Amino acid sequence: MQIQDLPPSAACLPLAETLKQRRHQLTALIDVPVVLWSGRSSARNFPANIYPFRTSSHFLYFAGVPLENAAIRLEKGRLELFKDDPTPADLLWHGVTSTRDEIAAAIGADAAFPLIALMSRTSGAATLSVQDPATRQQQPRLLDRPVASAHQAQGLDGALAKAIAHMRLCHDAAGLAEIRAAAAVTVEAHIAGMAATRLAHREAQIRAAMEGVILAHNMTTAYSSIVTVHGEVLHNNQYHHPLQPGDLLLADVGAEAESGWASDVTRTWPVSGKFSPTQRDLYDVVLAAHDRCIEQLRPGVEYQDLHLLAAQTLAEGLVSLGILRGQPDQLVARDAHALFFPHGIGHLLGLDVHDMEDLGDLAGYETGRSRSDRFGLCYLRLNRPLRPGMVVTIEPGFYQVPALLNDPERRATYQDCVNWEHLTKFADVRGIRIENDVLVTDTGCEVLTAALPTHADAIEALISR
Amino acid sequence: MQIQDLPPSAACLPLAETLKQRRHQLTALIDVPVVLWSGRSSARNFPANIYPFRTSSHFLYFAGVPLENAAIRLEKGRLELFKDDPTPADLLWHGVTSTRDEIAAAIGADAAFPLIALMSRTSGAATLSVQDPATRQQQPRLLDRPVASAHQAQGLDGALAKAIAHMRLCHDAAGLAEIRAAAAVTVEAHIAGMAATRLAHREAQIRAAMEGVILAHNMTTAYSSIVTVHGEVLHNNQYHHPLQPGDLLLADVGAEAESGWASDVTRTWPVSGKFSPTQRDLYDVVLAAHDRCIEQLRPGVEYQDLHLLAAQTLAEGLVSLGILRGQPDQLVARDAHALFFPHGIGHLLGLDVHDMEDLGDLAGYETGRSRSDRFGLCYLRLNRPLRPGMVVTIEPGFYQVPALLNDPERRATYQDCVNWEHLTKFADVRGIRIENDVLVTDTGCEVLTAALPTHADAIEALISR
Numbered sequence A, B: 001m002q003i004q005d006l007p008p009s010a011a012c013l014p015l016a017e018t019l020k021q022r023r024h025q026l027t028a029l030i031d032v033p034v035v036l037w038s039g040r041s042s043a044r045n046f047p048a049n050i051y052p053f054r055t056s057s058h059f060l061y062f063a064g065v066p067l068e069n070a071a072i073r074l075e076k077g078r079l080e081l082f083k084d085d086p087t088p089a090d091l092l093w094h095g096v097t098s099t100r101d102e103i104a105a106a107i108g109a110d111a112a113f114p115l116i117a118l119m120s121r122t123s124g125a126a127t128l129s130v131q132d133p134a135t136r137q138q139q140p141r142l143l144d145r146p147v148a149s150a151h152q153a154q155g156l157d158g159a160l161a162k163a164i165a166h167m168r169l170c171h172d173a174a175g176l177a178e179i180r181a182a183a184a185v186t187v188e189a190h191i192a193g194m195a196a197t198r199l200a201h202r203e204a205q206i207r208a209a210m211e212g213v214i215l216a217h218n219m220t221t222a223y224s225s226i227v228t229v230h231g232e233v234l235h236n237n238q239y240h241h242p243l244q245p246g247d248l249l250l251a252d253v254g255a256e257a258e259s260g261w262a263s264d265v266t267r268t269w270p271v272s273g274k275f276s277p278t279q280r281d282l283y284d285v286v287l288a289a290h291d292r293c294i295e296q297l298r299p300g301v302e303y304q305d306l307h308l309l310a311a312q313t314l315a316e317g318l319v320s321l322g323i324l325r326g327q328p329d330q331l332v333a334r335d336a337h338a339l340f341f342p343h344g345i346g347h348l349l350g351l352d353v354h355d356m357e358d359l360g361d362l363a364g365y366e367t368g369r370s371r372s373d374r375f376g377l378c379y380l381r382l383n384r385p386l387r388p389g390m391v392v393t394i395e396p397g398f399y400q401v402p403a404l405l406n407d408p409e410r411r412a413t414y415q416d417c418v419n420w421e422h423l424t425k426f427a428d429v430r431g432i433r434i435e436n437d438v439l440v441t442d443t444g445c446e447v448l449t450a451a452l453p454t455h456a457d458a459i460e461a462l463i464s465r
Helices: A015-029 A057-063 A088-094 A100-107 A115-121 A133-143 A155-169 A173-196 A203-216 A277-296 A303-320 A328-333 A408-413 A420-426 A456-463 B015-029 B057-063 B088-094 B100-107 B115-121 B133-143 B155-169 B173-196 B203-216 B277-296 B303-320 B328-333 B408-413 B420-426 B456-463
Strands: A034-037 A043-046 A071-075 A078-082 A111-113 A226-228 A248-253 A265-270 A391-394 A397-399 A431-433 A436-440 A445-447 B034-037 B043-046 B071-075 B078-082 B111-113 B226-228 B248-253 B265-270 B391-394 B397-399 B431-433 B436-440 B445-447
Touching: A015 A057, A015 A071, A015 A078, A015 A100, A015 A155, A015 A173, A034 A057, A034 A133, A057 A071, A057 A155, A071 A115, A078 A100, A078 A115, A100 A111, A111 A115, A133 B133, A173 A203, A173 A248, A173 A265, A173 A436, A173 A456, A203 A226, A203 A248, A203 B203, A248 A431, A265 A277, A265 A431, A265 A456, A277 A303, A277 A391, A277 A397, A277 A420, A277 A431, A277 A436, A277 A456, A303 A328, A303 A391, B015 B057, B015 B071, B015 B078, B015 B100, B015 B155, B015 B173, B034 B057, B034 B133, B057 B071, B057 B155, B071 B115, B078 B100, B078 B115, B100 B111, B111 B115, B173 B203, B173 B248, B173 B265, B173 B436, B173 B456, B203 B226, B203 B248, B248 B431, B265 B277, B265 B431, B265 B456, B277 B303, B277 B391, B277 B397, B277 B420, B277 B431, B277 B436, B277 B456, B303 B328, B303 B391
Parallel strands: A078 A111, B078 B111
Antiparallel strands: A034 A071, A071 A078, A226 A248, A248 A265, A391 A436, A397 A431, A436 A445, B034 B071, B071 B078, B226 B248, B248 B265, B391 B436, B397 B431, B436 B445
């Protein structure tokens, strides 16, 4: 990290001022010192060949810039930075990087020390466990007490987790500006993916066109891209399949800004450039579910109700297409929709694509609530009333997952409500998902990725450009 | 991994036959059972958001296919595979993957078991420590003894490290076919990078064009790409700098095949499409060092002598340009060349870009040899007589590293042999490197990346296409 690499402040406030406000908010929520580690890189196939390093999100939230092998200490609004200056070997191999004091000045730290000084500054501090095992082993040694995984944080650490979850649930102007920047690049990436389809022969080529846009903006992917003609595989990370004219391609690809803030978008489009009638019928059902959620999305609305609204809309659409039989509300009550929509309507989005998922369901679930056992609800990652400043995804889908549809037990359970014979006519739809990033505003919502069309006609137009 | 994902056997032998031959070779070198782990994925910012997983290279060499959370046991030519079958949740989220038995059949395993069965099959086995900490913690538990880091392997494990290093030094037909496949894609990536230069405004766009080619071939980068106008930073992994017409761009980018085999290529080209006279002068010096090494490269030649030949050629060139003063051989003896060429002439290439560097210098250095203390030799990663079947890189360079050239002690040491005043005329050259992948053949060598030109005129032609 060089000083000239500090992320441009797209927000109104300078970075140091934003960080100061975050610290003051934290001080109001917790009255013990807080130490947060940035984490360190992980070896790939040998120690010097590392995975591209990602700084811990909690550290990023309060330090503002990606740093490796650093720590910050927060107490009563004060920020201390702990980082070693580059060694002569660093200068040779990694070039002139900012000094500790330069970074401290840029982020508005009140003091800056070499890492060794942290040893005497950890007493009574709360922390959160990081992801990389090297730092993870260091944390209990430096704090002289056990440190549980972040999703099991108790005592001081548990209180810190709650405070941070509370703060990070609703984004400030600086965070939102970074999400908007990531979202804009993601939109461009999807448009490039659609435009690359006509000349592509396999999934990997579409993926390359999309990730190429992200790399060209000096961003990274926020998660392993899904770019597949097997959309029924929910987390498919293979890209070797050939593209056939009758296929639908499902692309779930999102950029992450240099500052760490994420976006997360899915579109599904026909490889040939034209949806078949069956594909368009089902696409329009998924789009109706998406659109109705967006229409209802505003402060105070329960996110689980949006999930159930999507389920209801899907059930209605599948009944009208003759795939499901019965009353839509009764089908949803029996989780029949989940045969074709076996995941939640979305999740929080922020510095993590599933924001704060390292804390388990602490951020996603309102205090006192926990995951349902219901087949149609158990995958829901967010169950809270919405508040202004939250960013969530809305991502309904329709899938024909062989592992679900061919399961004898499920077929027996849902024997009466699925027209299995009629379903075979929709064999050219393996998976459809439509996903946008949505900001809860004071009076409603704003689709941050609205520049990327969702309607089938508009998608077709982008492919044949 | 699905069965249809097995790497196409570009070699003469089917994969299972290649693996059998490797096992027989191993049996001749070590007479205890061997257990090798594939390793597991590492968390990025939260446990479910992982870095793209890379299978351990030693496992890949004997198992042939990338697998996660698996192990193999080798004994007297026999291959046993240990891997759990996919769970119902795997089927939903990750799709239909090959079963253990299908993988076993494809790789010619004699038997296949769930992972739990490994517990009773580790007695007396040698192993090598993997990179990911989760598996690393498991290894001593399952073997019921300590397991040192791979570069410190002792006893049985040390004997195994020696045997594997011996085998992996010289590649068989299957390994070579995979390196050739990776090299071909790397050549295409560099040509795309050159072609993208005219319209690019910053480094990230060139990187995107190059990595886009690699992704489109469903390959990955073998290491973090270096694509920079600051070529003097040897391991520069930043891509934010703007491209100025007078800049040289240094691109060190290599593809890794799906099977894990690597390539590693560097070219340096003018952003404007035309080398300045000073840039071309220094480029031609580096190219002369490259060409003379290739001319001399054959079985029996000491790799260190190639390094010194490159140093000598660079010193001659810099003397003729008036940058160095004195006799080239005496300048090299005093390490004056290393002021401008502070790294080794190259390294082994195979399943790792620095092949087997996890074993320390065991593979790179002939028994009984160790790293020199000399400034001009200490970075040399390979010090052995060359043998047919080895693949090495040849990568001379010229850099103006401020941390070296502005160091008062070094300036004093080399006061008499550098014309500092004259050097300022070459300020538009920050870093040049030319790197190819070279196979040692029975009678000489073959440049595996020869399809990518090295001559300045040819480079200029590729940029202005």
